[in-house]
Amino acid sequence: MGARKYIILSTMRDDFSNDLGFGYIREFVRGGAEFLDYDDLYMALGKGGLEDYLLKRVDSIGAEVVVFQSSPSDFHFSLGFFERLRKKAFMVMTAGDCDHYFDIRDIY
Numbered sequence: 646m647g648a649r650k651y652i653i654l655s656t657m658r659d660d661f662s663n664d665l666g667f668g669y670i671r672e673f674v675r676g677g678a679e680f681l682d683y684d685d686l687y688m689a690l691g692k693g694g695l696e697d698y699l700l701k702r703v704d705s706i707g708a709e710v711v712v713f714q715s716s717p718s719d720f721h722f723s724l725g726f727f728e729r730l731r732k733k734a735f736m737v738m739t740a741g742d743c744d745h746y747f748d749i750r751d752i753y
Contacts (some may be wrong), residue, residue, distance in 0.1 A: 649706075651677075651712060652703065653678050653714070655712075687721050696726050696729075704733065715738070
């Protein structure tokens, strides 16, 4: 399976002072994966529109894997949404700095 069957669901800004966690995203995109910035989509479409868009996008490109990288305090998606999404594609969540963010993100 090539990277073109992957969707990387994350957020990136040019002003992030720490770029260490985004190297793998750039490599996936170089290999053909689609990058979707959930912050931009959320602001443009709202919560429901974002969820609908992602479910339809997985179907339209035949995505087999969705890699979700959350920022420390972003809660754009409900557990119910991820339950629906994982019926369409294999889900991966990457988390970094768990020792710092466990109580506000990872515990949930």
